[in-house]
Each structure stands twice: as C-alpha cells, then as structure tokens.
Amino acid sequence: MLTFTEENYLKSIYHLSGEGQKPVLTTQLAEGLDTRPATVTDMLKKLAAKELIVYEKYYGVELTRKGKAEALTVIRKHRLWETFLVEKLGFSWDEVHEVAEQLEHIRSPLLIEKLDIFLGRPKADPHGHPIPDKHGKLPVTAQTPLAAVAVQQQATVRAVRHASSVFLKYLSKIGVYIGASLQVTERNAFDHSVHIVIDGKKKAFLSREASENILVTPG
Amino acid sequence: MLTFTEENYLKSIYHLSGEGQKPVLTTQLAEGLDTRPATVTDMLKKLAAKELIVYEKYYGVELTRKGKAEALTVIRKHRLWETFLVEKLGFSWDEVHEVAEQLEHIRSPLLIEKLDIFLGRPKADPHGHPIPDKHGKLPVTAQTPLAAVAVQQQATVRAVRHASSVFLKYLSKIGVYIGASLQVTERNAFDHSVHIVIDGKKKAFLSREASENILVTPG
DNA sequence: TTAAAAATTTAGAATAATCTAAAAAAAAAT
DNA sequence: ATTTTTTTTTAGATTATTCTAAATTTTTAA
CATH class of the missing domain: 1.10.10.10 (Winged helix-like DNA-binding domain superfamily/Winged helix DNA-binding domain)
Structure with a gap:
C-alpha cells in the first residue's frame, strides 16, 4: 500500500x-x-x-505500467472530488484544488464507485480535465489552445490548461467559463493578444499567455 | 496544527x-x-x-478545553461524513465507519460548512449519534437503553451504542432501524432477554446485551 | 503489611520522510 | 578539449511514530 x-x-x-x-x-x-x-x-x-x-x-x-495505474487512480479520485465540490457543494472552480489534494488520498474503492454514480459518471472535472474511468482509461479529446484559433472563427471553451487559482478567478471575472462560445474578433500581430466576444455578447481582451491556456474545440 | x-x-x-x-x-x-x-x-x-x-x-x-474542542471538531467531521455516505451515496450504516475514519481528518473549514448545509444541518448521524455544531455544542437527548424499558411499554429507536459492523448488520436483519417503533412484549427474568414487536408488525428476540445497546425514547 | 501481580514508564532501537553540505557526474561554454 | 557551471547523488543528521525489553510504580491479594 x-x-x-x-x-x-x-x-x-x-x-x-x-x-x-x-x-x-x-x-x-x-x-x-x-x-x-x-x-x-x-x-x-x-x-x-x-x-x-x-x-x-x-x-x-x-x-512503469503499475506506477501509471496508481497515478491514474489518484487523478481519477482528485477529479471526481473536484466535480463533487463544485456540482454538489457549490464551491467555485478556483477553490477546489487544495481540498481535492487531500481527498484524493482517501482509500475506498466502494466510495469512489458510489461517488462516480452519484455524480452521473462525469467525463470531465470543473476545469475540463478528463476523468479516467476505473480502469485508467482517459476519454480522448481534440482540443486546441485559443491562441491557435483564426480570427473570426467560432470556438467553444472545453478546458483550462494551468488551473491556478488566480487564472481561474480572472477568467470568471471577464466571463469565460467551460462551455462558453467564443469568437476571436481581432489578433494583435505584435504580441498575439486577442479581442474576443463571449456568447455573442460580452467583449474581452486576452494576452497571448491567457489564450494559450484556454482549450477550445471549433464551432 | x-x-x-x-x-x-x-x-x-x-x-x-x-x-x-x-x-x-x-x-x-x-x-x-x-x-x-x-x-x-x-x-x-x-x-x-x-x-x-x-x-x-x-x-x-x-x-483540556483546547483538546476537547479539537476532539469535537474531529467527531463533528466524522459524523457529517457518515451522514453524507448514507444519505447521499447510498452506503448502509454498517459500511461507513472505516471511510469516515479517513474523511474526518480532511482539513477545510469551508468544506465542513458547505457539507453541513448540503446535508440540511443534520442533528444526528446514521447511528443516531449527535453531531456537534461548529462551536462544539452537542444537542442534549434523554435516551435510555431498551433494556430499561418496562414490558408492554412503547418506545422509539433513537440510536445504537456500539456501532460495530456485525451488530448493525444483525439489527438490519431483524428489522430494527433508527426511528422504528418498538414494544417490549416479554422479558425473561433469568437472562433479561426480550421479545419485541417492531412497528406493530414484525416480532423479534433480543439478548440482554443487544437491548443494552439500543437507545430509545418513550412513546 | 508485605509479597506478588498488573500497569506504566524509561531506555534504546527501527522506519519514513525530510534536510544541509560535500562529492560526483553530466552539460555547457570557452 | 579543457574548464566552468549545473545537476544529481551520497553522506550524515533530524523529527515523528512506533516497537521490544527492562525498570519502576501502583494495585491487589495473601
């Protein structure tokens, strides 16, 4: 153990x-x-x-294969607990990491199975990160950073890369969330910063660094 | 810490x-x-x-006062988690102890507050044990062991004393649960074993030891 | 009230996880 | 191709928790 x-x-x-x-x-x-x-x-x-x-x-x-399996079990638990904290307890996505770091070490396969069922077998956590199934299998996703999306193109937010608390709080403030529909209206040739429109309403400005850390799918 | x-x-x-x-x-x-x-x-x-x-x-x-406060915080967490496991995840009351022994050590006042709200600020855990409030205050209850209830008297099950897995499984099997209405129909003068009727329907036989470990209120 | 038994503490050692400082190996730069 | 710098490992300690065996204290019983 x-x-x-x-x-x-x-x-x-x-x-x-x-x-x-x-x-x-x-x-x-x-x-x-x-x-x-x-x-x-x-x-x-x-x-x-x-x-x-x-x-x-x-x-x-x-x-090793064994080590990877153990790692994926811990990651599965971490992401299921984060989902629980947001979906059921009303945490915001920037508050869950530290608590999940503790909860991920609780040892009880029955608990994880029941939690998974309770949450409706989610495929991704509140940051859009994929949740491995009980065999360690990860759902495959074809996501690209917002930084790679062409001007005028439409895209849907699927995940954030580095889920640091400050970055997440910042995204919430400007109105970016998982599932939001984005359009890149302008890209600055000098520093690659972008102007975006969120859900066809709200306008926002993002640095290149920020746009590198927002993962989207086309459409 | x-x-x-x-x-x-x-x-x-x-x-x-x-x-x-x-x-x-x-x-x-x-x-x-x-x-x-x-x-x-x-x-x-x-x-x-x-x-x-x-x-x-x-x-x-x-x-000391400080030590008692710490103990009550851990007990509060333990009992809230047990309640969560039974009420929300569908554990049975004999399966929760070991998992709660782990969960009780998770450090996050915000988590406990949100969990308490999510559960509807329960006053007792699945074994009928009182849940201290955030200041360590315990709800007072006037419970007596079933062993002290007179023959023909009516009583309601409020808690179990020693919540060992075997005892709890046994109680489930014969139909005793928290909230059940019991009537002592006969008490054996030799070994103090009792015959009971549960909810006016089911009959059961209990040893003195078992009846010492079931806590009830009259009526 | 003294001897025997039981409970408790002390002494000394083991394992896990961590550190600093020194030595060794690998990578980078002249 | 050396020298310098950086990275990594080894050596030797430290703290937390636990143990066994021996010593001590308290309790029980003759």
Whole structure:
C-alpha cells in the first residue's frame, strides 16, 4: 500500500512526463513537489524498489505500467472530488484544488464507485480535465489552445490548461467559463493578444499567455 | 496544527472518558488505538506539551478545553461524513465507519460548512449519534437503553451504542432501524432477554446485551 | 503489611520522510 | 578539449511514530 507521499510523487511524475511520454528529471520533481533534489533522489530509489518507476541515475525517471495505474487512480479520485465540490457543494472552480489534494488520498474503492454514480459518471472535472474511468482509461479529446484559433472563427471553451487559482478567478471575472462560445474578433500581430466576444455578447481582451491556456474545440 | 495520529488520540480520549468525565488510562488508550502502552506514553507527553491534555504519570489523562474542542471538531467531521455516505451515496450504516475514519481528518473549514448545509444541518448521524455544531455544542437527548424499558411499554429507536459492523448488520436483519417503533412484549427474568414487536408488525428476540445497546425514547 | 501481580514508564532501537553540505557526474561554454 | 557551471547523488543528521525489553510504580491479594 502506498503512502500519501508516494502517491504524490507518482501523480507528479505522470503530469510532468506529459501523460508518460518523456522522462522526468530530479530537479523538475523537486520543484513540482516543493522539496529538495536530495529528497527526491531518496524517494525515487524507494519507488524503483517497489517497481512503480524505472529510475536511471542522472538520466531521469519513468512510470512503469503499475506506477501509471496508481497515478491514474489518484487523478481519477482528485477529479471526481473536484466535480463533487463544485456540482454538489457549490464551491467555485478556483477553490477546489487544495481540498481535492487531500481527498484524493482517501482509500475506498466502494466510495469512489458510489461517488462516480452519484455524480452521473462525469467525463470531465470543473476545469475540463478528463476523468479516467476505473480502469485508467482517459476519454480522448481534440482540443486546441485559443491562441491557435483564426480570427473570426467560432470556438467553444472545453478546458483550462494551468488551473491556478488566480487564472481561474480572472477568467470568471471577464466571463469565460467551460462551455462558453467564443469568437476571436481581432489578433494583435505584435504580441498575439486577442479581442474576443463571449456568447455573442460580452467583449474581452486576452494576452497571448491567457489564450494559450484556454482549450477550445471549433464551432 | 495536529497530525492525524494526534487527532485520533484526542478523539479516543474523548470517547473513553465518557465525554470528558473520568480520566483515561494508558492501557485503555493502547487497547482503543490498537497500539502499545509505551507508544501511548510517548504520545501523551507530546500532547501534554501542546496543552491538549493534562497528563499525570501513572494516574491518567484528561482533555483540556483546547483538546476537547479539537476532539469535537474531529467527531463533528466524522459524523457529517457518515451522514453524507448514507444519505447521499447510498452506503448502509454498517459500511461507513472505516471511510469516515479517513474523511474526518480532511482539513477545510469551508468544506465542513458547505457539507453541513448540503446535508440540511443534520442533528444526528446514521447511528443516531449527535453531531456537534461548529462551536462544539452537542444537542442534549434523554435516551435510555431498551433494556430499561418496562414490558408492554412503547418506545422509539433513537440510536445504537456500539456501532460495530456485525451488530448493525444483525439489527438490519431483524428489522430494527433508527426511528422504528418498538414494544417490549416479554422479558425473561433469568437472562433479561426480550421479545419485541417492531412497528406493530414484525416480532423479534433480543439478548440482554443487544437491548443494552439500543437507545430509545418513550412513546 | 508485605509479597506478588498488573500497569506504566524509561531506555534504546527501527522506519519514513525530510534536510544541509560535500562529492560526483553530466552539460555547457570557452 | 579543457574548464566552468549545473545537476544529481551520497553522506550524515533530524523529527515523528512506533516497537521490544527492562525498570519502576501502583494495585491487589495473601
């Protein structure tokens, strides 16, 4: 059985590797987990001994099939709890992360199954992030950043990339939400900032950085 | 800030002392927390240093005002979560304890407040145990064990004393539940076992031990 | 009231997770 | 192709929780 710390390492490795594509470096993990590289090295040895990761000294770390499955279970729990907090308890999307970081470690397969049913087997959390099913399968989605949408094109908001509290609060303030219909009315050639119209009514201005972090589908 | 272990000690001291009446002994705690007396002694020193308990060597331990407040917060969370699991997720009353033991340690006053509202500010959990309000105040109830109810008297089930899984399953099987109307039709003078009628329909037989653990109000 | 039994504490050690400082390896730059 | 810089690992400690075994204190019983 894994400790909370071990689960956090696996989750962090999963995210930093880009769903398990590229190897993750010690310093990246130290940064992401707000700890020291030496601490990370110690933990990597432990996770490798448990066959949850493949760890090659000085090179980096990758998840094994087993490690990836554990990571996806934690991510599933995190996203289901976030959905619960917003849909049922009335949290706003910028308030849920810290609480879900705690709830994701609760151990009870029955609880997660019942929660999933209670929520209507949601496919995505309040930030639009896909919820893995109980076998760790992720729904595939073809989303593009708003930054890549051509002027005059219509698009629907599906997710946000980095769900930091300040970014989410900012989006709420200007009227951007999951499901909103956006049209890019103008793109500044100099800094790639854009003017948008939300739901055919509200106008807003977004920096390139902001538009990179809003994921949409055409139409 | 308290660790999970510290919270469990405070909760255990609260329960074993009978809501803070009598001092609790080292061995009692070791028994209740499934650990060794030596371990308990170590932790008691730590809790005393934090002024959560008054600890007198060889004599026993009592909660301070601060310790009692912490214990009641954990108990509040435990009972709210149990209520959620039964009322919203469809758990049965014998399945909730272990999960609530984990959930009770989640730290978020906002979460607890929102959960309390979502559940309609319940006064008791699925076992009939009173839920302290956010200030640690417990609703007072005048409940008596079924063992003390006279023959032919009518009574309503309000709570169970020891909510062990086997006992709860057994009660469900014979048809006893919180809110059920009971009548004691016969009491055996030898072993104090009783015959009861549930809701004027179902008949059942209960040992003295079982009837000691069912709490009722007259009528 | 003294001896035996039970309960409790102390001493010393183990495991997990963390740290700082020093050493070693890899990458970047001259 | 060296030297310098950066990254990573190792070595050695620290804190929290737990344990066993030995010592001590309290309680019970002869």
